Amino acid sequence: xxxxxxxxxxxxxxxxxxxxxxxxxxxxxxxxxxxxxxxxxxxxxxxxxxxxxxxxxxxxxxxxxxxxxxxxxxxxxxxxxxxxxxxxxxxxxxxxxxxxxxxxxxxxxxxxxxxxxxxxxxxxxxxxxxxxxxxxxxxxxxxxxxx
Numbered sequence: 001x002x003x004x005x006x007x008x009x010x011x012x013x014x015x016x017x018x019x020x021x022x023x024x025x026x027x028x029x030x031x032x033x034x035x036x037x038x039x040x041x042x043x044x045x046x047x048x049x050x051x052x053x054x055x056x057x058x059x060x061x062x063x064x065x066x067x068x069x070x071x072x073x074x075x076x077x078x079x080x081x082x083x084x085x086x087x088x089x090x091x092x093x094x095x096x097x098x099x100x101x102x103x104x105x106x107x108x109x110x111x112x113x114x115x116x117x118x119x120x121x122x123x124x125x126x127x128x129x130x131x132x133x134x135x136x137x138x139x140x141x142x143x144x145x146x147x
Contacts, residue, residue: 007141018086
């Protein structure tokens with residue numbers, strides 16, 4: 001079972017809350033020098049007044065996330081490290097060792113679902129810089145919430 005931390009952030013654009021979730025048990029992936037590619041998946045949705053998805057959309061997003069995590073658990077060629085939800089988009093951050101294999105596994109995970117309005121970007125991030133920043137931000141926000 002994966003270990004996650006979730007904390008709210010205030011959006012710079014509207015002041016609405018954005019929920020940031022980061023996976024903390026990724027040491028085995030991070031220490032593997034082959035996990036150099038970061039994939040960012042963005043899923044736009046029609047937001048409510050606070051920038052969040054409605055219940056139906058939220059449930060579908062959770063089902064898709066579960067499918068991705070299940071697929072990657074069976075064949076650990078990629079790891080979901082972060083999820084941001086708010087301001088009309090859910091953004092997923094994934095690290096992988098192969099863009100080609102990731103694409104196959106992504107298609108496998110998403111096969112049961114209707115076509116989704118996803119956009120993708122990929123870049124090399126061998127030092128996991130985005131993850132390091134995301135983890136620090138979520139930990140800081142979590143600490144503020146605890147105080």
